Amino acid sequence: MTVTAKTEHELKMNLVTGADVLIQSILQEGTEVIFGYPGGAVLPIYDALYRQKVNHVLTRHEQGAIHAAEGYARVSGKPGVVIVTSGPGATNIVTGLMDAFIDSLPLVVFTGQVTRAVINSDAFQEADIIGITASATKHNFQVRHVRDLSRTVREAFYIATTGRPGPVLVDLPKDICAAQLVNEPHHSEINLPGYRVPTQVNEGDIHRFAEAIKNAKRPVLLAGAGVLHANASDQLRSFAQIHHIPVVCTLLGLGSFPASDPLFLGMGGMHGTYAANMALSECDLLINIGARFDDRLTGNLAKFAPEAKVAHVDIDPSEIGKNVQADYPVVGDAQSVLAQLEKVMDANPNTLEWLNTLNGYAEKHPLHYECSLENQSLLPQFVIERVCHFAGSDAIITTDVGQHQMWTAQYYHFERPNRWVSSGGLGTMGFGFPAAIGAQIAEQKKRVVAIVGDGGFQMTLQELAVVRELNLPIKIMILNNGALGMVRQWQEAFYGKRYSHSLPPVQPDFVRLAESYGISAHLVEKANELDTVLESAMENGEPMLIDCRVKQLENVLPMVPPGKGLKEMTGV
Template sequence: MSTKLQEDSGRELKKENQEMTGSSMLIQALARENVDIIFGYPGGAILPTYDEIYRSGIRHILARHEQGAIHAAEGYARVSGKPGVCVVTSGPGATNVITGIADAMIDSLPLIVITGQVATKVIGTDAFQEADIVGITMPITKHNYQVRDIEDLPRIIKEAFHIATTGRPGPVVIDLPKDVSEATGIFTYDQPVDLPGYQPTYTPNKLQIRKVREAVTKAKKPVILAGAGVLHAKGSDELLAYVEQQQIPVVNTLLGLGSFPASHPLAIGMAGMHGEYTANMALHHCDLLINIGARFDDRLTGALSDFAPHAKVAHIDIDPAEIGKNVETHIPVVGDAKEALKMLIAENGKPSECTEWKEQLYEWKKEYPLWYEKDDEVIKPQQLMEIIYEETNGEAVVTTDVGQHQMWAAQYYKFDKPNHWATSGGLGTMGFGFPAAIGAQFAEPDKPVVSILGDAGFQMTAQEMSILQELNIPVKIIIVNNSSLGMVRQWQELFYDERYSHSIFPIQPDFVKMAEAYNIQGWKVDDPKKVREVLQEALAYDGPVLLDCRVAKEENVYPMIAPGKGHHEMEGIKP
């Protein structure tokens, strides 16, 4: 692994109660929050902070576009579990990270986004590179601040980290006017966080936990729905222990993949629009649904009127706003997923008598597996995912954008470990996957990182290849190239009478030459018989690699629940 990935951050702690500039306070606060790395892009209003970064020696990764910086911070946060830090300038620098902030908000990723701002005396005058970043980000942040007084800066930074990383994680913006960053004040960071209006509940109510235990004992067809909340709570070990104690089958959400080992006998698979038949049937026919850390979003539930129609619903979530929001909940449990699972394990209730239920699920799994028609002449994307899984032994950290390639990766790459899957779920952001892989590689420098991308999404943030070139970051880019906006094309085929309005690319760049322009090894592969050989060479290569994999252009993602349909109305179940 490149030593450039493992360089020390160079943080230097200064004594408290000293006079220093706002920029120096910021760097000192980041050091005390154990920040290992910053992703960012400089500009006029944030120059005092960048001057302090230069003098401090703190690790900074220069993105080639602010969107690349914030998606890299997201990937770092998703894989490391620590807050990602992104620093950008005012105006366009700040507005260029809006998509990443919204993405982190809906997927509950802890970010600290520091935006430069024009001097306080000209705020509101339409000054050069001024934008109301506080107003813009208010709906898409967990909280945001604009620092108006140097004395408030240490407290604000400390509160920001506390808010971003506690309760349901999320992004916090700190808007830092240039004159505040240049002003001087006394730095103190030992004061406790005091936010009376923000007190997340971590320990669930014991009575509600007992209600869950009693419901499990009575159930004949129980199922656990494990979402990203299990991963954010670092509760995967507890989930495994509880499942094995109670012998309850487990279904995962897209973002919950890896929270429970996919190879476990009680793992039923991913549910939702492109989920596995057995997983969706488990949700449709269960009599007890225990949701742990999932949002019940529309891509999971399908038509709400047909969702889990026979089930008593227990919902464990640290965010009380999610409980009962979309699906009627009979046993609400507000609290941290890990703490709730510990309490359920301690209850050690009598397991349900659900042998017949599990036999039914195993029968469905055997009868209705994922499938695709193999072809000796063209690469099938499903086959590509299977080979990636096999050649990485399921050990890689995988990132994706959104679309067909994302669904194929989720279906065919089996995640046995937590924090090996970074994808854009709720917002569905094209351009996320590649820079997220850069952040993921910094989070896990000794693990292989594979970025599975569509040919369209890759072009949105392809400029970040410059970071791979500069630091020799060994991310393996695998482009699932079908010369189209694949999922858009699929929907146009199925629901718009094959009117392919601007979803087909008549001309594509030579991705291998693009890689070579950045001094990155690139290969084009279009022969299904050579995929494994080329992938083996790419994985063994000591450095970044780009594979342009030309796949079947008209392949669709199946199975599928059409919009407005329920889990029992899946299409494409069998060939």
């Protein structure tokens, strides 16, 4: 694509800007919506958006835009697309990039940059976003020539969505987007010699893996988010059911296996169920499908699965052996591996005794909380159970990070894939509410509930304006304990109840705050008030905020204390 010597008439007919080429290239990738926020360096891009029919969601902060894109990507499986300006616009999305990187969400993020002539002169709103995001992206590009624009966009989408998904950033100097060029068909071939996506699963690995499963006495499947990314929930369910193998989910793997299935033991890890953690501790074969052995799952690594041989399936070879040595490594996506494994499984392991043992654990030590209906005080676990009852298994649930997130993971029964949106690896407060916006835009007919804490909600609540503007029927459940609950819980347990800055003395009136945005809101203070409000909220097609004043000093239990093994759970 070059500017050639043409008559003035021809130029008038055919000239477009780099920004037009950018938007065309983004749309060619099937993009349905862009989340963004304008600014000086992206003015040419926003001018092109003005000219072209593009669904753009104007969030009220760049962080809101990228978390919304993450929510969109998580439930749709499609890449979330973001446009922000240079400098502060770009640095404001770093948290979201890191969040998407660690949780393997496909994003393509376009940042404005100062013009090429003044790069590295500390120009107004200049930031070295390529350097800053080197550790927070799957890959990043800076476009230095207009001719590279459409190819770079193709490559960015390809990298973001293939293999292990992840965020890709494209930095766009303003003069590249403002440049005029002749609009002519372009053939931009992807040229990424160093980028390889594993496609063939090693047959020898599969046979060794199958032999190990057939001979196991106490196997357990550990299902991570890789199962969801590979759309392998059906294969996982039939594999577990055919071969009678119990299933533990990681935090982000919830929904990959139905919670109501008798083989489901619950979530494993720091706040996992007793049965799940005992299964991980006592198994003789740990079959990890698409999980990365995060420290919140494993607890003390030296005490993790001490008697087990470990099989590890991952699309990303660098995950295998990273934290836990694998006896049976298999590189591949969960769907292909499970399908090939099924073909060679000609016998079942005998797991009857093992399943009986685990069922005994589950019956003896279920999740529980002390519910006193006498004073009608509102317990957070009860709120989650009632939300689950009224919203149902088809609803999409998003959370922030902290106590409410763990209670949701414990007490919400996820039956289906891609209904659970939470910040797992990075643990980003302020994620849940904007993620719900992206999820609702991706799945317009589904019920979306954002379960947030009063702390995290205050980090991104400015996006209430977007909910009102687009009339998104999101239900915002604030589990309001007037505390940074998980911080307070750790201070209670490990810092002698010295509640240092975890009990904010001033809180907004969330009901009036929502109403000021034109969103209806309810205050719930007693357990017997909850059902009526929830029932009307779930039937109502309008956005709604529900401020639930839950018990302040409630703790998330059971718990594996930091540094301890999974068998050393407290509060069982």
